[in-house]
Amino acid sequence: MTILKCPVCGGSLNAEPRRLVCSNRHSFDIAKEGYVNLLLSGKSGDLKGDNKEMARSRRDFLNRGYFEPLANAVRECAAAYSAGGDAVLDICCGEGYYTQKLSEGLDRRLYGFDISKNMVRLAAKRRCGATFFVANIASVPVRDESVRFAAHLFAPFHAGEFSRILETDGVIATVIPGRDHLMGLKNVLYSEPYPNDEKAPDAPELRLTDTVRVRDTITLPSREDIASLFQMTPYYYHTPSAGMKRMQQLDSLTTDIEFVILLYRK
Numbered sequence: 001m002t003i004l005k006c007p008v009c010g011g012s013l014n015a016e017p018r019r020l021v022c023s024n025r026h027s028f029d030i031a032k033e034g035y036v037n038l039l040l041s042g043k044s045g046d047l048k049g050d051n052k053e054m055a056r057s058r059r060d061f062l063n064r065g066y067f068e069p070l071a072n073a074v075r076e077c078a079a080a081y082s083a084g085g086d087a088v089l090d091i092c093c094g095e096g097y098y099t100q101k102l103s104e105g106l107d108r109r110l111y112g113f114d115i116s117k118n119m120v121r122l123a124a125k126r127r128c129g130a131t132f133f134v135a136n137i138a139s140v141p142v143r144d145e146s147v148r149f150a151a152h153l154f155a156p157f158h159a160g161e162f163s164r165i166l167e168t169d170g171v172i173a174t175v176i177p178g179r180d181h182l183m184g185l186k187n188v189l190y191s192e193p194y195p196n197d198e199k200a201p202d203a204p205e206l207r208l209t210d211t212v213r214v215r216d217t218i219t220l221p222s223r224e225d226i227a228s229l230f231q232m233t234p235y236y237y238h239t240p241s242a243g244m245k246r247m248q249q250l251d252s253l254t255t256d257i258e259f260v261i262l263l264y265r266k
Ligand SMILES: C[S@@+](CC[C@H](N)C(=O)[O-])C[C@H]1O[C@@H](n2cnc3c(N)ncnc32)[C@H](O)[C@@H]1O
Pocket: 045, 049, 091, 092, 093, 094, 095, 096, 097, 098, 113, 114, 115, 116, 119, 135, 136, 137, 138, 152, 153, 154, 155, 156
């Protein structure tokens, strides 16, 4: 049985050939790419989020494997913490790179959602066996206590909803940037780069029980990859022009990458 519930009445959803339908006949079409839009407001988050070009650029950058050590670590967490369980959910899955990595060698029912239709469309095109849907973390159309393991990378946090959808023994792995993440890039952009604060999100409904740190050094060998990485970061929105110019002159960039995986339980 699917973990999805009807976003209108909360009833369970049954799969028909080209749509999902609840017992009250609320119906949600399955798009040709295979995802379903369960967002009621119609506001898919694409207006303020990444546009199509940025979404594709993010996908192409991640597909080159620069963050693969993180993907592998998240998959190891998923395998360990979902043992004996069934449903694994990628919260705010973006264009599905990490969802696809979770699908490799992990025999679970896999789901992913994001508020951006552009992102979910790309994720569905990966055809990795996961069920993708468009939804908002503030009101996740997933049944209470139905998720054994959730991955949640670089995205807004909603402790109340996360606690509600997790099984009693469930775990959510939230990934935040580590202290030295992208310091090599920040050294180029800013005259006084600050380290990241590694602040864990406030989660009164959850217990932080463990952390895993992932570190590596990567070299981007082209201007295109440097520009794609920059576009994925918050620095894209506030970098002085002198820093931008320095970055645009680089033909390659070596930088530390560092991530902290925070493991929360109910
Ligand atoms: C920095 S991206 C990370 C995407 C993916 N987890 C990854 O690491 O590649 C943040 C994602 O959160 C999504 N997002 C932002 N607000 C959201 C919300 N309220 N509900 C669901 N997704 C949201 C954005 O659309 C975006 O895809």
